Amino acid sequence: MSAEPDMGAERLLVIDLGSCTFLDSTALQVVVRVHQRQGDRLVVIVPEASVIHRIFRITNLDQRISIVESLSKVLP
Numbered sequence: 001m002s003a004e005p006d007m008g009a010e011r012l013l014v015i016d017l018g019s020c021t022f023l024d025s026t027a028l029q030v031v032v033r034v035h036q037r038q039g040d041r042l043v044v045i046v047p048e049a050s051v052i053h054r055i056f057r058i059t060n061l062d063q064r065i066s067i068v069e070s071l072s073k074v075l076p
Contacts, residue, residue, distance in 0.1 A: 013038050014074055016045040017052050028055065035065050042066065043074050 015031060017023070035042050043066045046053045056062040068074055 010041055012041055012043050012074060014043050014045060014071070016071065017050075018045045018047055018070065020050075020052050023052050023055055028059070028061075031065070032061070040066065043068055045069070045071060045074070 013034065015034065031044060044056075046056060046067050047069050053062070053067070056065070056067060
């Protein structure tokens with residue numbers, strides 16, 4: 001898992017893929033484009049034991065995008 005996101009004064013954009021069981025290349029491309037626009041303000045919720053987390057790991061996106069296991073890891 002990547003480091004905990006910085007929750008400074010700027011708002012975070014959260015994409016919750018916690019209940020997602022399938023992610024095709026189009027959806028992955030949307031996440032990448034949002035990351036390109038939002039940078040460190042993007043956090044993606046992906047449970048560690050999920051197939052979706054494996055996709056992020058295989059594509060090495062888990063090293064570029066902030067990923068957390070649940071919304072409680074993002075909220076103060």
